[in-house]
Amino acid sequence: MDQQLNWVVESAGTGDWHIGEAPDHRAIAVAKKYGIDISSQRAQHFKPQFFAEYDLIFVMDRQNYADVCAQAIDKSDLNKVKLFLGDDIVPDPYFDDNLFDPVFQMIDQRCAEVMASFIKSKK
Numbered sequence: 001m002d003q004q005l006n007w008v009v010e011s012a013g014t015g016d017w018h019i020g021e022a023p024d025h026r027a028i029a030v031a032k033k034y035g036i037d038i039s040s041q042r043a044q045h046f047k048p049q050f051f052a053e054y055d056l057i058f059v060m061d062r063q064n065y066a067d068v069c070a071q072a073i074d075k076s077d078l079n080k081v082k083l084f085l086g087d088d089i090v091p092d093p094y095f096d097d098n099l100f101d102p103v104f105q106m107i108d109q110r111c112a113e114v115m116a117s118f119i120k121s122k123k
Contacts, residue, residue: 005115011041012050014067018043026093030100034108051077058082060090084110 021043022028031038048071050057057080059065065083072078084090090106093099 005118008054010044010050010054012044012046014046014064016045019045024094024100026097026100027104030104033101034104046071048073051080054080056080056082058084060084061092062089 019042023031023038023041023043028039046068051072057068059068059081060083062083065081068081069078072081085106091099091103093103
């Protein structure tokens with residue numbers, strides 16, 4: 001969905017064990033199925049300087065929320081951190097091949113909601 005938004009979207013993990021690696025082959029396949037090529041993405045580690053670089057920082061679960069908030073310098077940083085699904089968490093599909101598609105759908109739907117909310121707030 002191309003909304004002509006001048007946004008920069010990045011992805012980073014709070015653990016450093018996959019730095020430089022491509023996404024899971026199952027995630028690549030599901031994204032490709034929906035016309036999105038993520039094969040050239042590489043894992044990076046969340047850094048405290050991201051607070052200065054980004055207006056919002058979405059996290060997928062409560063542990064990542066805690067890990068990111070622990071790197072915040074002040075309340076302004078903390079106010080940027082949000083659970084992506086509000087009060088819910090995004091399930092990790094790693095141990096169940098059948099979860100990759102539904103998790104993609106969940107994330108795709110939430111992205112559409114975030115964009116629509118932003119566009120509506122600018123009118």
